[in-house]
Amino acid sequence: xxxxxxxxxxxxxxxxxPAAWLLWxxxxxxxxxxTRHPYYLALVLIAVMxxxxxxxxxxxxxxxxxxxxxxxxxxxxxxxxxxxxxxxxGDRPFGRLPDGLPIIGGxxxxxxxxxxxxxxxxISALLFAAATFNGAVRHSELIRALPSRFQRLGVAxxxxxxxxxxxxxxxxDIYDAQxxxxxxxxxxxxxxxxxxPLLGSGLERAFALSEALETRGYGSRAIAAExxxxxxxxAYLTALAMVVAALPLVATGRLLPALVLAAGAGLLGAASGxxxxxxxxxxxxxxxxxxxxxxxxxxxxxxxxGHAAGDTLNYWPFPRLDWPEFQPLVxxxxxxxxxxxxxxxxxxx
Amino acid sequence: MIATRGLRxxxxxxxADTLAGIDWQxxxxxxxxxxxxxxxxxxxxxxxxxxxxxxxxxxxxxxxxTIAGQGTRQAMPRDLARLVGTVFQDPxxxxxxxNAEDELAFALENLGFDGHEIQxxxxxxxxxxxxxxxxxxxxxxxSGGERQMLAIAAAxxxxxxxxxxxxPTSQLDPQSTARILxxxxxLHRETGxxxxxxxxxIRRVLPLADSVLLLEGGRATRYxxxxxxxxxxxxxxxxxxxxxxxxxSSPSGSPLAELVDLHFxxxxxxxxDGASLRIYPGDTLALMGANGSGKTTLLKHLIGLLRPQxxxxxxxxxxxxxxxxxxxxxxxGYVPQQPALILHRETVEDELRFxxxxxxxxxxxxxxxxxxxxxxxxxxxxxxxSGGERQxxxIAALAVARPRLLxxxxxxxxxxxxxxxxxxxxxxxxxxxxxxxxxATHDADFAAIFASRALRLSDGRLSEEARAPERQESHLSxxxxxxxx
Numbered sequence: 001x002x003x004x005x006x007x008x009x010x011x012x013x014x015x016x017x018p019a020a021w022l023l024w025x026x027x028x029x030x031x032x033x034x035t036r037h038p039y040y041l042a043l044v045l046i047a048v049m050x051x052x053x054x055x056x057x058x059x060x061x062x063x064x065x066x067x068x069x070x071x072x073x074x075x076x077x078x079x080x081x082x083x084x085x086x087x088x089x090g091d092r093p094f095g096r097l098p099d100g101l102p103i104i105g106g107x108x109x110x111x112x113x114x115x116x117x118x119x120x121x122x123i124s125a126l127l128f129a130a131a132t133f134n135g136a137v138r139h140s141e142l143i144r145a146l147p148s149r150f151q152r153l154g155v156a157x158x159x160x161x162x163x164x165x166x167x168x169x170x171x172x173d174i175y176d177a178q179x180x181x182x183x184x185x186x187x188x189x190x191x192x193x194x195x196x197p198l199l200g201s202g203l204e205r206a207f208a209l210s211e212a213l214e215t216r217g218y219g220s221r222a223i224a225a226e227x228x229x230x231x232x233x234x235a236y237l238t239a240l241a242m243v244v245a246a247l248p249l250v251a252t253g254r255l256l257p258a259l260v261l262a263a264g265a266g267l268l269g270a271a272s273g274x275x276x277x278x279x280x281x282x283x284x285x286x287x288x289x290x291x292x293x294x295x296x297x298x299x300x301x302x303x304x305x306g307h308a309a310g311d312t313l314n315y316w317p318f319p320r321l322d323w324p325e326f327q328p329l330v331x332x333x334x335x336x337x338x339x340x341x342x343x344x345x346x347x348x349x
Numbered sequence: 350m351i352a353t354r355g356l357r358x359x360x361x362x363x364x365a366d367t368l369a370g371i372d373w374q375x376x377x378x379x380x381x382x383x384x385x386x387x388x389x390x391x392x393x394x395x396x397x398x399x400x401x402x403x404x405x406x407x408x409x410x411x412x413x414x415t416i417a418g419q420g421t422r423q424a425m426p427r428d429l430a431r432l433v434g435t436v437f438q439d440p441x442x443x444x445x446x447x448n449a450e451d452e453l454a455f456a457l458e459n460l461g462f463d464g465h466e467i468q469x470x471x472x473x474x475x476x477x478x479x480x481x482x483x484x485x486x487x488x489x490x491x492s493g494g495e496r497q498m499l500a501i502a503a504a505x506x507x508x509x510x511x512x513x514x515x516x517p518t519s520q521l522d523p524q525s526t527a528r529i530l531x532x533x534x535x536l537h538r539e540t541g542x543x544x545x546x547x548x549x550x551i552r553r554v555l556p557l558a559d560s561v562l563l564l565e566g567g568r569a570t571r572y573x574x575x576x577x578x579x580x581x582x583x584x585x586x587x588x589x590x591x592x593x594x595x596x597x598s599s600p601s602g603s604p605l606a607e608l609v610d611l612h613f614x615x616x617x618x619x620x621x622d623g624a625s626l627r628i629y630p631g632d633t634l635a636l637m638g639a640n641g642s643g644k645t646t647l648l649k650h651l652i653g654l655l656r657p658q659x660x661x662x663x664x665x666x667x668x669x670x671x672x673x674x675x676x677x678x679x680x681x682g683y684v685p686q687q688p689a690l691i692l693h694r695e696t697v698e699d700e701l702r703f704x705x706x707x708x709x710x711x712x713x714x715x716x717x718x719x720x721x722x723x724x725x726x727x728x729x730x731x732x733x734x735s736g737g738e739r740q741x742x743x744i745a746a747l748a749v750a751r752p753r754l755l756x757x758x759x760x761x762x763x764x765x766x767x768x769x770x771x772x773x774x775x776x777x778x779x780x781x782x783x784x785x786x787x788x789a790t791h792d793a794d795f796a797a798i799f800a801s802r803a804l805r806l807s808d809g810r811l812s813e814e815a816r817a818p819e820r821q822e823s824h825l826s827x828x829x830x831x832x833x834x
Contacts, residue, residue: 138448138487155445162447165489170690177690179674180652180683181747182707193703196693200732204689208442215399216445216503217430217459 016340018142020289020296021133024051027296028129028337030303032122037315038114039326041121043334048125052132054341068168069124069131076123083116084108092321114317134161136340141283155218159209163202170201239265260304288343295339302333350543351375351398351511355412358393358402367393369567370412375511375560378541380533382554382574384586385564386765387735391547394564395513398545399433400426417510430456434504438516438763440496444503449491450484452503460507474502477539478532493640494525498532505536511543518550519763522640522791526553533557549765551586552794585767588794592770595777598801600629603666605753605785606651606681612659612809613646620646622809623660628754632785633777635800637793637814642806644789645686648756651787653677665753679708682752686759688743692731697723697742700731701749710750717749721775737768741775748779755779757788761795773799 016024031037031044052069085097085104090111099105139158146154174197175185183190213219242265246258283289306313312327356371367390375381385391396402400421403410414421416432437443446452450471457467475481480498483491491499497517504512514533518526534557536542548554555561561577563570565584572580581587604627613621620643628634636644649655650662653674661668664680685691694700701714718724721741726734731742740760748755755776761769773795776786780801790796796803803814 138451139446141448141451158447159445166441173685173687174690176649176654177683177685180654180678180685181691181704182675182678184675193693197690200693201687201689205442208437208439209445211396211401211405212435212437212443213445214401214405214426215430215433215435216456217427217507218445218455220425220427220430220459220461 015288016136016292016343017283017285017289018137019283020285020293021137021340022142023293023296023300024337024340025129025133027299027303027333029126030300031313031333032125032129034303034307035313035315036115036118036122036317037313037324038118038121039324040313040330040334041118041125043331044337045121045125045128047334047337048128048132050338051341052128055132055136065131065134065165068164069127072127073120073124076120076127080113080116080120083119084112087112087115089318090321091319109321111317111319111321114321118315118317132340152219163205166205167198167202170205171198174198174201291343292339295336299333299336302330302336306330306333350377350379350417351545352415353394353397353412354414356394356397356414357409357411358390358397359409360393360406361408363408366409366567368397371567371569373562373569373571375543375545377510377543378537379559380537380544380546380557382551382558382561382577383545383547383564384551384561384577384581384584385547386584386586387737387763387768389564390567391564392515394569395435395515395545395547397421398511398513399435400424400429427459430509431460431507432510434501434507434509434512436497436500436504436512436514436517438519440493440500440520443500444488444496447488449480449486449488449499452488452499453484453506456503456507462507470506470508474506477536478502478505492525494521494528497521497525497529501529501532505542509542511545513545513547515547516549516763517546518548518553522638523793524639526550530554530557549586549763551581551766552588585770586765588766588797589770592774592798594798595633595780595801598629598632600627600632602629604629604663605632605665607663607666608647608650608660608811609663610660611647611650611657611662613643613650613655613657619809621650621657621660624806624809624811625660626804626811628785628787630753630783630785631780631801632787633780633799633801634785634787635796635803636787636789636806636811637791637796637803638806640791643809644806645758647806647811648683648758648787648789651754651756652681652683654683675707678752679710679750680752681754681756682747682750683756684740684743684747684758684760686762688739689732691743691746692739695730696728697731697734697745698727700742700746704746704750708750712749712751714745714749717745720778721745721748722771737764737772740764741772744772752784754785754787757786759790760788761790761792766794769795770798 028044028048031040035041085108088106088109090109092110093107094110095108097105097108139161143151143154143158171194174194178190178193183193185191185194242261246261246265303313306327312325312330315324352374353371356368357366358368359366371394383391383394393402396406397414398416398421402408403422404425416429419429419432421429444452445455453471453474454467457470462470471484475484478498478501480495480502483495483499488496488499501512501514501517518529521529530553533544533546537544537557546554546558555574555577558574561572561574561581563572563577563580563584570580578587582589606628608624608626611621611624612619624647636647638644646655650657653662653669653672656670661670663669664672664677669677692700694703697718698714701712701717705712705714715724715727718727721744723738723741723745726738726742731739734742744755744757744760757776760772764772769792776788776799780786788796788799805812805814
């Protein structure tokens with residue numbers, strides 16, 4: 001590699017690598033996607049927000065995602081009211097709307113408030129974790145972190161990701177154009193005036209992009225090398241062992257750890273059968289990346305253990321609203337999410 | 350290097366051949382300018398050269414195309430990528446990754462080059478095109494010209510024997526266009542690469558070309574550049590001197606619209622920095638400036654989509670700071686850069702009726718369509734129209750409500766000269782009827798026959814140019830590089 005190429009990559013060398021960021025994102029999503037326990041959700045949300053505010057998106061690329069996160073979180077907070085008005089069960093009423101009112105008529109309960117708040121925290125934590133991840137990671141680098149078997153799938157995924165901000169921008173342009181034509185989003189016809197050009201422009205973009213992919217050799221019969229037979233056998237045996245280990249977990253109702261094992265087995269099996277394309281850049285596991293990866297893996301392990309070990313992470317405010325239990329060890333998992341904020345270079349902010 | 354024999358192609362469901370028997374050859378190292386009206390088959394011919402036709406598009410394909418001896422029937426486009434590099438019109442949609450260096454590596458990785466070779470080729474192409482400073486940048490942060498330069502570099506990285514470019518400068522300002530064409534000239538001088546360029550900005554590309562291939566009615570005629578000029582004029586592809594520019598307007602009475610000391614920034618990037626302007630009835634104004642200079646931002650202030658951070662916008666003497674957009678839209682019509690953004694009805698006529706309904710106005714859609722020369726398309730779906738027709742349908746959709754001021758954002762992108770001329774004359778007719786028209790454009794040829802006043806937006810400020818330059822070049826001047834387009 002030339003000195004110049006090294007220089008061009010040096011700017012990114014001090015940062016956290018995409019694989020570590022991916023692990024962080026999985027860790028950040030582990031609790032919000034599996035429980036409505038308010039204490040742990042609050043801790044995860046706080047940790048994710050600290051990281052989000054600490055880590056500057058790369059060259060403004062995270063702005064559309066940040067907007068997406070703010071809009072989504074606002075909607076999640078507004079949904080608390082919707083939850084209170086539409087869920088009328090629970091042992092802690094604080095008011096009542098006339099029973100004659102359709103859907104919203106009936107008792108208003110603290111149980112519904114608590115559930116709405118927990119859901120809003122979970123959604124917001126997920127959205128801000130996604131915004132942080134997408135702002136910090138270049139999708140192309142993430143694709144390089146994938147086993148070669150998944151690279152084409154990864155390219156497709158990365159393109160889909162770039163479509164999100166492009167579609168948001170197109171949506172904004174169409175909305176502006178229709179307003180300038182005297183319309184606003186009030187009637188079904190206005191929605192049609194918005195959606196039809198959005199769909200049309202999306203299809204045109206997709207078509208142009210697929211032409212570009214074809215002419216840039218995507219899917220070409222690239223030079224490939226098969227992995228060694230011994231390595232392949234070992235990987236398949238390991239995957240099989242993971243599947244066998246998952247079976248008793250399924251039988252005892254511990255679905256999350258079973259799912260993790262099964263997914264790991266699938267990934268290992270698929271990756272070991274893959275072709276190896278030429279790669280010009282390897283992931284750099286510097287101290288920051290290693291630290292974030294280890295902390296994130298630990299957070300995932302704790303979350304999985306929390307589910308496997310009993311009811312530590314379970315919480316349901318219906319029909320009785322009780323204070324949830326707090327297990328300090330599980331509470332450590334959200335704190336481990338602060339890794340990127342702790343290791344991020346001062347210059348990146 | 351490139352040869353077509355008896356090439357015929359018809360798109361699926363079409364009733365006529367787009368390419369109707371083309372026999373043509375390009376020698377190694379030749380630069381060919383591919384010219385023709387919109388819909389004449391330029392893009393289709395280019396897609397035959399890189400194999401997208403027939404493999405990607407289907408349709409009825411007959412005859413033979415070979416690139417360096419390789420028939421395109423036998424090889425898929427992805428496998429032809431080693432032989433032919435392709436650059437498309439839109440810098441937005443052809444870049445695949447989110448980082449410039451990865452974009453350069455994308456085709457190389459797909460084609461199975463090893464890591465060391467990939468790095469070495471990236472270094473070489475960055476040196477050759479002078480884009481080393483871009484390689485670590487996010488694609489989203491590049492300007493249109495930088496993106497197009499990156500697309501050219503990415504197409505060249507695998508070392509193809511031929512490069513084909515489909516209107517590579519149609520969305521770029523004159524400065525970026527000049528940079529792209531200079532890079533192509535240098536590339537050709539150093540490598541002797543066979544290059545095929547389809548372009549509507551013929552005056553800019555003609556000095557580079559070794560030959561011109563003119564497509565008309567699905568057939569191709571090859572010319573030497575000097576001999577091509579009369580044929581290009583006859584085909585309506587070169588600016589002519591037959592149209593008198595409009596007389597300079599003499600502002601009188603009170604202005605229709607006024608920008609007063611307008612300031613606006615996107616974050617820390619200042620775009621408008623004290624821009625002021627008065628627009629009078631009958632004005633035909635060309636707003637010119639580089640990509641990113643703030644032309645669209647200025648138009649959006651006039652229609653109320655953006656509000657000034659300092660300064661004021663007045664319509665009929667009234668400050669519109671608190672006026673909602675739909676009320677401003679009763680006085681001002683705004684056609685965005687991409688007409689497809691506003692077109693969503695089943696027929697063109699329906700589009701016009703939709704505007705009238707939205708604004709609560711009476712109007713005659715068919716008369717408006719007639720005035721823009723597209724009455725014959727009243728019953729067609731707007732998205733089935735060609736680029737120029739679609740542009741005019743979008744203008745008609747706004748003009749039908751007879752706004753006192755019509756704003757158009759880059760309406761001539763990708764249009765041949767004959768379409769631009771027709772549009773300029775139609776807009777002048779609107780102004781003659783008492784409306785004012787403000788067009789943001791890069792196109793000096795268009796401005797020359799459209800504008801009674803030419804404005805330049807630079808460093809956030811507006812300045813009025815003495816007059817848009819007239820275009821009456823001799824044949825000789827067409828064959829030397831020009832910087833003024």
